[in-house]
Structures are given as structure tokens and as C-alpha cells.
Amino acid sequence: MELVCPAGTPASLRAAVEAGADVVYCGFRDETNARNFPGLNFSRAELEAETAFAHSRGTHVYLACNTYPEAGNEALWHRAIDDAVMIGVDAVILADIGLLRYARDRHPNARLHLSVQASASNVEAIRFYHREFGVRRVVLPRVLSLDEIASLNRQIGVETEVFAFGGMCVMAEGRCSLSSYATGESPNMNGVCSPAHHVHYEERDDATVSRLGDFTINVYGASEKVGYPTLCKGRFRAMGKAGYLFEEPTSLDVTSMLPELAAAGVTALKIEGRQRGKAYITQVVGSFRRALDRIAAGHGMTDSKLSNMTEGQSDTTGAYRRNWQ
Structure with missing residues (x-):
């Protein structure tokens, strides 16, 4: 091959x-x-x-x-x-x-x-x-x-x-709208998924918060490795439980x-x-x-x-x- x-x-x-x-x-x-x-x-x-x-x-x-x-x-x-x-x-x-x-x-x-x-x-x-x-x-x-x-x-x-x-990629490629929903820029048309100029990190107490545009994507404890914030790999709370809702890293x-x-x-x-x-x-x-x-x-x-x-x-x-x- x-x-x-x-x-x-x-x-x-x-x-x-x-x-x-x-x-x-x-x-x-x-x-x-x-x-x-x-x-x-x-x-x-x-x-x-x-x-x-x-x-x-x-x-x-x-x-x-x-x-x-x-x-x-x-x-x-x-x-x-x-x-x-x-x-x-x-x-x-x-x-x-x-x-x-x-x-x-x-x-x-x-x-x-x-x-x-x-x-x-x-x-x-x-x-x-x-x-x-x-x-x-x-x-x-x-x-x-x-x-x-x-x-x-x-x-x-x-x-x-x-x-x-x-x-x-958790989505069918070519059909993902998550990045454009959060940032206005699309991997399908602009060639960028979660563009860097929309990414920022904040220190909060003993945690690091990763954000994409106006969205909080993850909150990392002091001992956790901080990942790049994409919506599909975010950690969210749903039905009373916090976890990787779409895809684990x-x-x-x-x-x-x-x-x-x-x-x-x-x-x-x-x-x-x-x-x-x-x-x-x-x-x-x-x-x-x-x-x-x-x-x-x-x-x-x-x-x-x-x-x-x-x-x-x-x-x-x-x-x-x-x-x-």
C-alpha cells in the first residue's frame, strides 16, 4: 500500500x-x-x-x-x-x-x-x-x-x-459546522478548524480554562495536560455528568x-x-x-x-x- x-x-x-x-x-x-x-x-x-x-x-x-x-x-x-x-x-x-x-x-x-x-x-x-x-x-x-x-x-x-x-474527526468530513458556529470561520470554506486567533486560555484558581471564541471548551486541573480547544473535543456537562460529549482526545x-x-x-x-x-x-x-x-x-x-x-x-x-x- x-x-x-x-x-x-x-x-x-x-x-x-x-x-x-x-x-x-x-x-x-x-x-x-x-x-x-x-x-x-x-x-x-x-x-x-x-x-x-x-x-x-x-x-x-x-x-x-x-x-x-x-x-x-x-x-x-x-x-x-x-x-x-x-x-x-x-x-x-x-x-x-x-x-x-x-x-x-x-x-x-x-x-x-x-x-x-x-x-x-x-x-x-x-x-x-x-x-x-x-x-x-x-x-x-x-x-x-x-x-x-x-x-x-x-x-x-x-x-x-x-x-x-x-x-x-467525529463528523462526516466536509459537513461540519461546529467551528463556523463558534468562530464564523469554517474548515470547509476558509480552511481553518478552530482558528488560533479565536483561541485563548485563562488561569482560574488552580485550573486552566480553554476557550474558543465566546465558548468555554474545557477546564483543566493543575495536573492535567492542556489541549487545543476544538468544540468536538470539548468537555461539557450534559444530563448531570461532565465528560467528553462528542469525542475523547x-x-x-x-x-x-x-x-x-x-x-x-x-x-x-x-x-x-x-x-x-x-x-x-x-x-x-x-x-x-x-x-x-x-x-x-x-x-x-x-x-x-x-x-x-x-x-x-x-x-x-x-x-x-x-x-x-
Whole structure:
């Protein structure tokens, strides 16, 4: 299976290539991609230089242009697609139907992938994107079980890419309104979930209070580690009990499932984390590279060594196994 790795900066891209990535994915420094945070992403010149570097090492580059433009204001997204193709990236990752049509008509030879932001999770939806726009690969939402993924792969005739490590998303991707409700800025259109300029912390007695806009997201005791405040990972009181109402702070890790995912027909494994630094990239990409190489060599699996890289030092296989059912 292809190992698709995040690159939020040129330094992270090089770290991913050196650690054994088959592919790196990245975005331009604007709202055309869903990780539009200060200090991240690539200028045109940087992407051109780093694409040449990656290609010299046999690594492919995918450009994420996976947010939704406002009606009548598509020029920035069109330019991102045009520039990515001109630079020579190996695939453009898109979610919006209008942008898919533009890429299909303007660049008929470009390889198009469907972003998880499109939230295509059934046979007819995937066939539609393949038939109408020539999509070659779909990134599947993190709500499907292993059996559902295997069933899809038997029917669609399109490559599938699944998330393998990193942050979870409790919502169907591309349809979340929590951040825009709290801050007025949306991951779907502005590329930012819980933007940093809406985040602040307060010291209250022996506790630390995390806030997003006007909302209190969590209150941490003196001995607790303070997390980044996103609404889906907030700790709230409901029906007389306080706890993580939507999602507990934990990370996806499918290391133990790699043979099963291969048997289910998965083409590629996606590591999440374009906002992470070089140390994270080096350790996580390297761990998955070694695990995949062991499988290819016919050796048995070993336990994941990535607990120090997970949120809350906790990991899960998410919906893939659905152990709660």
C-alpha cells in the first residue's frame, strides 16, 4: 500500500521523504486548502522546488485544493489548480464539484483525487465522481468499517485511500459546522478548524480554562495536560455528568490492521498532520514505513511504538473495527 504523508512546510516535506514516504501531500498558503494556518503551507516557488526534490528521490507530490469557494469567487481556486498542474504535481486533491469540472475541462490529463472533504462514502457517490470527472482515487471518510471498505472496493473500480494515523474527526468530513458556529470561520470554506486567533486560555484558581471564541471548551486541573480547544473535543456537562460529549482526545492508529486493510483492497494509507513538526513526521512516517516493509517481506506485525505521538497518549482503530458494537 502507498504511504501518503503530510507536509505542512518544506522542512516537513523533506523529513517525510527521508523517512520513507511514497507520497507527500501539501497545500498552497491560502484558503484553498483545509489547513490554512499561519506559518504553514507553500508558496508557488517553494512547491516547485520541493516537488523537484521529491521527484529526485522517487516520491510523488499531491496538492490539496480541498475547500469550497464562494459562488462567483472561484479565481483563487482555479489559479491553485492551474499552478499545481504547471509545477508538475502528481495529483490534485479536490472536493468541490465545480472545481472538479474546471480541472477536468482545463487539464484533461491531470490526475484527480477526491478529497475526504467531499464525504463520498457509498458506491453510487463514488461512481458519480469517477464517471463525471474522471476521479482516479477517493479518500474515504473516517466513518466506514473495514467490511464496508472491502465491499466498496469490490464494486467501484476506483482507488481508495484511508486514514491510518493522526487526529480523528467525529463528523462526516466536509459537513461540519461546529467551528463556523463558534468562530464564523469554517474548515470547509476558509480552511481553518478552530482558528488560533479565536483561541485563548485563562488561569482560574488552580485550573486552566480553554476557550474558543465566546465558548468555554474545557477546564483543566493543575495536573492535567492542556489541549487545543476544538468544540468536538470539548468537555461539557450534559444530563448531570461532565465528560467528553462528542469525542475523547485520542488518535487513530491502524498499525495493527495493516494486513486487513491490504486484504480489503485499500490502495493507500494517509497519515494526518500537516500542522505537525519535523520530529512528528520523522517518527510516524518512519514507523509506518518499517511496518509496511515488514509486511512486504512476509514478516509478522509488531506493536506500534507511537503512543508518545498520540493525543492524550491514547489510540484507537476508530470506526474500522467498531469494537463498541
